[in-house]
Amino acid sequence: MRWTLKPKPQTKKVETLQKALDVDANIASLLVQRGIETFEEAKAFFRPSLDDLHDPFLMKDMDRAVARIEKAVANEENILVYGDYDVDGTTSVALVASYLKTKTENIATYIPDRYDEGYGISYLSIDYALDNEFTLIIALDCGIKAIEKVAHAKSLGIDFIICDHHRPGEHLPKAEAVLDPKRDDCYYPYKELCGCGVGFKLVQALALREGKTIDDLTEYLDLVATAIGADIVPIDGENRVLAYFGLQVINHKPRPGIAALISEINKKELSITDVVFIIAPRINAAGRMKHGDYAVSLLTETNYSLAQKYAVEIETFNTDRRDADKQITEQALKQIEEQNEQNRLTTVVYHKDWHKGVIGIVASRLTETYYRPTLVFTKSGDFLAASARSVRDFDIYNALEACSENIEQFGGHKYAAGLTLKEENYEAFKRAFEEVVTKTIDRNLLTPEIKIDCKIDLDDITPKFYRILKQFAPYGPSNMTPVFMTENLVDTGYGKCVGTDETHLRLTVTQPNSNVRFVGIGFSMGDKFDIISEGKSFKAAYSLDENEWQGNVSLQLKLRDIKA
Missing domain, CATH: 3.90.1640.30 (inorganic pyrophosphatase (n-terminal core))
Structure with a gap:
């Protein structure tokens, strides 16, 4: 994972907003990062109004x-x-x-x-x-x-x-x-x-x-x-x-x-x-x-x-969808390995019998695995149909447009698109798509990135801090869940791999000279246990969420990644 710490906003802007709102400096910084610099803008952000909808x-x-x-x-x-x-x-x-x-x-x-x-x-x-x-x-x-x-x-x-x-x-x-x-x-x-x-x-x-x-x-x-x-x-x-x-x-x-x-x-x-x-x-x-x-x-x-x-x-359809998605993803991964295409900059796979209804989901799964622009094709009538998925900051719609001589029709967005082409044009398209991506993509984009909003200490995570942070929701593109980084963390001795196959990591962390402790959970991070074992110091990228267990609600760190 590539960790990118977002640039710190201008100190003066942060201080002005902090004073106007009477909030923590970290909260003010998060708001300025989102383009919110005045009391009125903050009011509109925290207190949305239907009156703000346009004519x-x-x-x-x-x-x-x-x-x-x-x-x-x-x-x-x-x-x-x-x-x-x-x-x-x-x-x-x-x-x-x-x-x-x-x-x-x-x-x-x-x-x-x-x-x-x-x-x-x-x-x-x-x-x-x-x-x-x-x-x-x-x-x-x-x-x-x-x-x-x-x-x-x-x-x-x-x-x-x-x-x-x-x-x-x-x-x-x-x-x-x-x-x-x-x-x-x-x-x-x-x-x-x-x-x-x-x-x-x-x-x-x-x-x-x-x-x-x-x-x-x-x-x-x-x-x-x-x-x-x-x-x-x-x-x-x-x-x-x-x-x-x-x-x-x-x-x-x-x-x-x-x-x-x-x-x-x-x-x-x-x-x-x-x-x-x-x-x-x-x-x-x-x-x-x-x-x-x-x-x-x-x-x-x-x-x-x-x-x-x-x-x-509809629940029955969803169960069928999950089964088809799992089966086709396994077949697609096997196809990539057998064709020895792990070193390409794109993933393009095809099977005539794959279920057209789930190829978009499969494309997303393959993007998670190899993290590169991905197309999954299946037979659809007289044509081949595909779903396309991209990696962050790469415009797959533009890439398809550059290959349009091999495509019958296409449409979509920056990160997701669909297309059809004639079967005889499949190999030519596959080559052209690889060439276009190779020429245009920044190689850094092929490594998954964690964008970190700001660096904080565990002592900064107070009830008031989290209470205000919850009001940043709803989250999504342009207003993603804030991700924090904390350094000099140590596990207090409770760290262990959990889950039926011990693929997840659960730990309790603190920092030197701090009385504050937080439970952290890292899904699919069991293989990183050695980083936190035996009292080793490490840093973590995480978001904050609430864990409810037997009627008790506690704040926990939802780990995105950890590094020594």
């Missing part, structure tokens, strides 16, 4: 989108709410469809089949819309590159409203409205909304036209917070406000579908991390293993008993 009509084409929907409702047109099969797409569809159903009965939802139709707008869905007399399709979390398909629908008398957050291509679809804050000509103040976030802004705009306020829309924020967590978008600005209040809804008044998913979890307050690792994988499992419609049914169901039934089905 949705600042988004390009929002007035056109609202006018077209109002016309459709007034004329009793059939409206099809369409979205991707992942968490962001299905939550978007659930949100917009639920809201529109309060205005008109003529609403239906459509999630494309991951296997028969693939990602984005499909010709099959347009045929479905034509056959069932839909004259307006609202596409969520997809569509920004569907130029030919939108034109085809238009020729059949079907209008599109696109609500997307992916990077547009050179040209935009000729839809009735294209809502995407990443449009070059869109001056919406916040650019990092997820697809469900864009859908929420559309709903907010429709509600404003009816004289409603943001307070009338809080019931939808559990969906938005779930999408923000699952899509790994920055949790700053508007996303922080939406995630903060969405978590409150999840914890205190969730919709029946989400309540059913979390009913078996023995936890008082769910964090955004819990959303990412507990709620999101289950919603995703529907589209991965069966069909995204199951997720939409769960998230739109108003009857709790029925929602529980859907949740049980």
Whole structure:
């Protein structure tokens, strides 16, 4: 692991903020690192307000989108709410469809089949819309590159409203409205909304036209917070406000579908991390293993008993997903070893029978193992389809763009993307991708990095310090969980390897001339026991969290790494 200590912020800025807030210097330093330098900025950070959300009509084409929907409702047109099969797409569809159903009965939802139709707008869905007399399709979390398909629908008398957050291509679809804050000509103040976030802004705009306020829309924020967590978008600005209040809804008044998913979890307050690792994988499992419609049914169901039934089905899909993920990851690792490709700068693997629904998860697993840009391919109809994952600070979307002559289509973000190509182009693409990455990547990025916010002593970790630190949440990109480094640590003699196979490390640490002791837990760090044994001095990189055991809550160090 590469430890990088973040630069210390300007002393004057830290001192000014420390005085204004009456907080510890380390707290003030953490805030300045996050761009918070004044009392007012700190107030907005610690006390998010729904009033801080931007006017949705600042988004390009929002007035056109609202006018077209109002016309459709007034004329009793059939409206099809369409979205991707992942968490962001299905939550978007659930949100917009639920809201529109309060205005008109003529609403239906459509999630494309991951296997028969693939990602984005499909010709099959347009045929479905034509056959069932839909004259307006609202596409969520997809569509920004569907130029030919939108034109085809238009020729059949079907209008599109696109609500997307992916990077547009050179040209935009000729839809009735294209809502995407990443449009070059869109001056919406916040650019990092997820697809469900864009859908929420559309709903907010429709509600404003009816004289409603943001307070009338809080019931939808559990969906938005779930999408923000699952899509790994920055949790700053508007996303922080939406995630903060969405978590409150999840914890205190969730919709029946989400309540059913979390009913078996023995936890008082769910964090955004819990959303990412507990709620999101289950919603995703529907589209991965069966069909995204199951997720939409769960998230739109108003009857709790029925929602529980859907949740049980989705739990089965999630179990199947875990089994497939484990099996394919093992096969992929074996393929890398057999082909002697451990020394490449990229990982590109393929098997025609791998389950398309889990190759994204497998790509993430392989990235954790070899820590390099990774693509996992499988057969999909007449093409090969892949999920791509990157390492921190390397833009895999740009790398794919540089190999586009071998690709049929691709889309995504800096760290995650998807693509299809012809089977005969696979080897050429694999070579080109390796060449592009070799030429463009900083070799340091191929070693996992721990970014350390600041160096502290154990004596600095007081109840007040942690009480304020908890208010930094919700965490995510642009506001990651603070990581600290403490030097001159010694184990007090209680250090040991724990777990059924003793792969984890548990220790109790202190520093010379300190009466303070903390328990530390390092998952998958059992092999580092020698570093802390026999009273040796060491340093640790860690975050802080609470451990609850038999009703007692104590503060512990969640170890990220230790070094002699």
